[in-house]
Every structure is written in structure tokens, then in C-alpha cells.
Amino acid sequence: MAHGLLVKNEDNEVLIDSDFIHYHFLGKYTHSSVTQIPDLLGGSDANTYGIGGNSPDQNKGTQNMPSKGEIYVFSVPVNGSTPPMCFIKPTSTGSSAPFTAIILTKQSGSNWEIRVFQSTVTSPSPVLYCFSPLSQVSNSTSTTHGLKTLNSSGVVTFDSRFKPLKAVGGGTITSPGLAHTGSTGSSWTVSLGVNASSVSTSFTTQSSASDLIYYCPSLAHACQQYTHEESDEGIYDWESYAWARSDIWWCFYRSCFRIASTSSFEANYGVFARGHFYEHKADTTNVFAGLILGALTGGVYFAALLAAIVAAGSFTSANVDGGNYLPYENSYRNTSGNAFIISKASYYD
Amino acid sequence: MSYGMEIFDSSGNETFSTTDSTWTLLGVYTSNADTSTNHTGVPIMTTRIVTRIMVDQISGDDESYVHTYSLSGSTLTTTAPSASETVKTVFMVFGK
Numbered sequence: 001m002a003h004g005l006l007v008k009n010e011d012n013e014v015l016i017d018s019d020f021i022h023y024h025f026l027g028k029y030t031h032s033s034v035t036q037i038p039d040l041l042g043g044s045d046a047n048t049y050g051i052g053g054n055s056p057d058q059n060k061g062t063q064n065m066p067s068k069g070e071i072y073v074f075s076v077p078v079n080g081s082t083p084p085m086c087f088i089k090p091t092s093t094g095s096s097a098p099f100t101a102i103i104l105t106k107q108s109g110s111n112w113e114i115r116v117f118q119s120t121v122t123s124p125s126p127v128l129y130c131f132s133p134l135s136q137v138s139n140s141t142s143t144t145h146g147l148k149t150l151n152s153s154g155v156v157t158f159d160s161r162f163k164p165l166k167a168v169g170g171g172t173i174t175s176p177g178l179a180h181t182g183s184t185g186s187s188w189t190v191s192l193g194v195n196a197s198s199v200s201t202s203f204t205t206q207s208s209a210s211d212l213i214y215y216c217p218s219l220a221h222a223c224q225q226y227t228h229e230e231s232d233e234g235i236y237d238w239e240s241y242a243w244a245r246s247d248i249w250w251c252f253y254r255s256c257f258r259i260a261s262t263s264s265f266e267a268n269y270g271v272f273a274r275g276h277f278y279e280h281k282a283d284t285t286n287v288f289a290g291l292i293l294g295a296l297t298g299g300v301y302f303a304a305l306l307a308a309i310v311a312a313g314s315f316t317s318a319n320v321d322g323g324n325y326l327p328y329e330n331s332y333r334n335t336s337g338n339a340f341i342i343s344k345a346s347y348y349d
Numbered sequence: 350m351s352y353g354m355e356i357f358d359s360s361g362n363e364t365f366s367t368t369d370s371t372w373t374l375l376g377v378y379t380s381n382a383d384t385s386t387n388h389t390g391v392p393i394m395t396t397r398i399v400t401r402i403m404v405d406q407i408s409g410d411d412e413s414y415v416h417t418y419s420l421s422g423s424t425l426t427t428t429a430p431s432a433s434e435t436v437k438t439v440f441m442v443f444g445k
Contacts, residue, residue: 007354009367013445014394016365020444021374037409082377083402083439104406105439115406133374145359160356160364167370170398217402219415252409273409323409327434334415339400341372341443 005149016158018149023085023131025163025348026139030127031072031116040275040324043247062276064185065249066193069256069270071103072116074128079110080136085165086114087213089127089345090259094209099256099268100126101218117218117254119194119270129213129348131165134158168212169203169342171265175220175335179253179269185226190249192224192274198258198266203342205263212259216340220255222269222332223325243282250275252325257340265340273325372398372443379404380416380427382437388425394444399425402439416440 004018016022039062078084083105090100104115116126134156146160158164176196185191206212231244253269260266353367375397378388399420407413412434416427425442429435 007367009370010353011370013370013396014373015367015369015371015445017373020392022371023374082374083441085441103403105402106404106406143359145357146364147356161358164365165371166365167372170372172398215400217400219401219403221407221413323407325409327410327412333412337401337417339398341398341400 004151016147016149018157019151020157021082021133021135022158023165024134024137024159025165026076026078026084026130026132026137028127028129028348029074029076031074031125033073034125035071035073036068037071037273037325040273041277043276043278043280060188060245060247060278062249062274064190065274065276066251066271067120068274069098069117069119069272070121072118072125074114074116075108076112076114076128076130077110077138078112078130078132078136079138080133081107082133082136083107084112084114084136085131085215085341087129087131087215087341087343088116089129089213091118091122091124091126093212093259093261095260097258097260098122099258099266099270101216101254101256103218103254103272105217117256117270117272119256119268129343129345134162137162163348165343166347167341167343168206170340171201171203172337172339173201173216173257173265173267174199175255175267175332175338176269177222177332177335178224178330179222179251179332180224184224185228185249188228188247190226192226192249192251192271194253194269194271196268198260198268200260200264200266202263203265206342206344207262209259209262211344211346212262213343213345214257214259214265214340215343216257216265216338218255219334219338220267220269220332221272221334222253223250223328224253224330225250225326239284241282241284243280245278245280247276247278250326252327255335255338265342267338275325370445372445375442375444378425378427378440378442380429380438380440383429383432383435385416385428388427388440389423391420391423391425391442392444393423397442397444400441400443402441404437404439407436
């Protein structure tokens with residue numbers, strides 16, 4: 001630094017460097033709308049009723065699937081190309097608190113659209129504390145007290161009147177691998193709820209967990225499925241019958257986080273999207289005639305199901321991007337190296 | 350406080366001091382979808398942290414990898430894990 005101001009704190013960390021842009025408090029925001037990814041459902045029945053020995057349709061839908069989380073949509077008035085840093089003030093903290101994370105940060109005209117995903121539906125809803133470089137902050141102040149720095153181009157880089165970002169902790173966290181471990185179902189009963197152990201990391205102990213806010217955009221996601229198939233054939237009431245049914249259920253999970261204690265930050269998943277497709281065939285014929293379904297069981301049905309999912313309709317009605325949300329099977333992506341920063345709401349309330 | 354610096358507002362409330370800690374923005378770098386990129390000229394501070402953001406909403410039709418990265422000296426090396434299913438990723442490098 002040839003000229004300017006450089007201030008370091010007690011730990012010899014840079015606190016103010018007039019050469020670099022500092023984030024300042026923009027405001028506290030509540031969501032403008034709430035949405036969910038619609039279920040992706042489909043299937044076909046053909047002559048499935050009234051056929052001797054046929055498997056009924058009851059309890060073969062989404063009855064046993066885990067509940068989805070909610071998506072809160074925020075519009076943050078920050079006009080510039082540098083993304084705002086939005087800290088989540090969660091609805092609660094502790095080992096029973098829902099997991100929450102930002103899943104979308106997108107410039108939209110003179111605002112930035114932020115979407116926050118929470119693993120369970122709660123009231124009240126999460127709140128955002130947003131920060132931005134001063135060049136993108138239109139807030140004004142009449143106070144003449146404080147400290148202001150400019151870089152060599154004359155751009156204001158720090159101004160104490162606009163509540164510069166203070167951090168009390170931070171680091172990186174790794175999300176679990178699979179969201180659901182162990183069996184994913186039995187017979188027609190699917191079991192895809194999140195049961196992975198939360199991954200925890202520590203930060204400098206604070207006095208009150210409920211005062212903490214965190215910045216940690218979601219990166220990880222996981223996708224898991226359960227499939228089941230049954231078939232039968234026989235003679236009933238002087239008719240030969242045959243039926244076959246194949247089902248596929250799946251969940252798409254997004255990583256999200258919570259303040260578990262005054263010194264612990266945890267990562268896990270919430271159910272972001274889910275779906276169920278099935279194929280159900282049955283037929284009868286006179287007991288003296290041949291059956292036609294025998295060759296259609298097995299992998300043929302699952303191939304048909306997957307083809308149907310790929311061709312599934314879009315989700316435009318719910319204001320979320322279209323897709324089948326089954327991009328891969330029983331795996332996960334982007335789990336490592338998710339940076340997080342902890343601050344305090346009371347600094348800005 | 351026996352030494353250091355405190356900044357007060359007009360009401361006499363302390364707004365910032367050398368007992369605080371913060372992260373200073375050193376740079377914002379964007380790696381386009383499906384493309385590995387080296388970003389140079391990243392300022393150096395004693396401690397740095399790299400945050401990543403998926404800029405666009407994932408559609409659910411693809412695997413939506415984010416770029417991996419390594420930061421060494423003034424170079425941020427970002428790698429697309431998939432040549433066809435890596436999303437556009439914004440890197441924000443902070444220092445203190």
C-alpha cells in the first residue's frame with residue numbers, strides 16, 4: 001500500500017484496507033412469496049380393475065413420501081453486478097431447528113432475487129440480513145460522525161456510518177453424502193426421508209445462538225430413488241389373469257444449514273423435489289386362451305418409466321425452473337468445501 | 350480498550366473497533382458453465398476464504414456440478430468437473 005489506510009485488529013487481521021471494497025449493511029428483508037417444487041407424478045393403468053388377484057392401487061402413490069421443504073423468494077434492492085451477501089436469520093436454532101440455505105442468487109433488473117430453501121415449513125419465516133459494496137447501496141445518512149476511506153480511484157471503500165460487515169466466525173463445512181442412508185423402502189412402502197447424520201463444524205463460541213446469522217449458499221444436492229415391481233398370474237372365476245406393476249419414487253435433496261449451538265454449525269439436506277411414476281398392466285382372457293403379459297414384466301417396465309420421466313412436463317406454474325429432478329441415481333454432488341461466515345443480528349437491528 | 354481504534358456514531362454508540370473482525374472483498378470471479386478457468390491477479394492477504402454461488406437456478410435435468418477450485422498466490426484455478434453439466438459459478442474471495 002503506497003498510500004491510504006490500513007487498520008488491523010487485535011489478531012493482526014485486516015479490518016479496514018482502503019484499497020479494497022468492504023461490504024456494508026443494506027437492510028433486513030422478508031420474503032415476497034413462498035413456493036414449492038410441484039410433485040412430478042404420472043403413471044398409466046390399463047384394465048387394472050376387476051381383475052382377479054390384481055394388486056390394488058391403494059397406498060402406492062406419494063402417501064409414504066417425505067414432505068418437501070419450502071422456497072422463500074426475496075427481492076433485494078441492490079443495483080450492481082456484485083452479488084449481495086445475504087445472511088440468514090433462521091427461525092430457530094438448536095438440534096431440532098430446520099435447515100435453511102440460499103439456493104439461488106440471481107440479478108433481476110435493478111434487484112437481486114434471492115431464494116431461500118428451508119427443510120420444513122415453519123412460522124415465522126427466515127429473514128435475510130443483506131450486505132453490499134457501498135457503490136451499490138442507495139441508503140443515505142445525515143450523520144457526520146464516523147470514518148470513511150477511499151481507494152486510489154476515489155471510490156468509497158469503507159464508511160462506518162453504513163454499518164460495515166462484522167464477522168464473528170467462519171470456515172468451511174462439508175455436507176453429508178447421501179441424504180437417506182439404509183433401506184429406501186420395502187414392498188410398496190417407500191422410505192426416502194432425510195436420515196443422514198448432520199455434519200457439524202465449530203466456530204468461536206458466542207454468547208447467544210439465537211442472535212447469530214449466517215452466510216452459506218447451498219451447493220450440495222443428492223438424488224435417491226426406490227423402485228418396486230410385482231406381478232402375478234393365475235386362474236380366477238374361469239378366467240386366466242395376469243398383472244404387473246412397476247413403480248419408481250425419487251427425491252431430490254438440497255443441502256442446507258442450521259445454527260446448532262453457540263459454537264456449532266451443521267449441514268444436512270431437505271427434500272427439494274419429489275416424484276412418483278408407475279406402470280400398471282393387467283389383463284384377463286378365457287382360461288383356455290394364452291396370456292399376453294408374461295413378456296412385459298421386468299426391466300421393460302422400468303425403461304418405460306424412465307422414458308416417461310425424461311419427457312415429463314415443466315414446472316412453470318409454480319415459478320420454478322422445469323426439470324425432472326432425477327438427474328442421477330442414488331448419489332450426490334458438490335458436498336465439500338462450502339464456505340460459511342457467521343455474524344450477529346444485533347449488530348444491525 | 351487500552352489500545353487500538355474505536356469508531357462511534359453521532360449518538361456515541363461504537364460502530365466498529367479493532368476488537369472486531371471482518372472479511373474484506375478481494376475480488377469477484379465468474380467461471381462459465383462447463384469451462385475451466387484460471388483467474389489471475391487475486392490480491393493476497395494473510396487469511397483468505399473463497400465462497401461459491403450457483404448463479405442460476407438448477408433445472409433438475411442435469412447434474413449441476415459447481416466448479417472446484419484452488420487458490421494459490423494470486424491465481425484462483427477453477428475446474429469444471431463435467432464438460433457438459435457444470436453450472437456457471439461465481440467465486441467471491443475475501444481476506445482479512
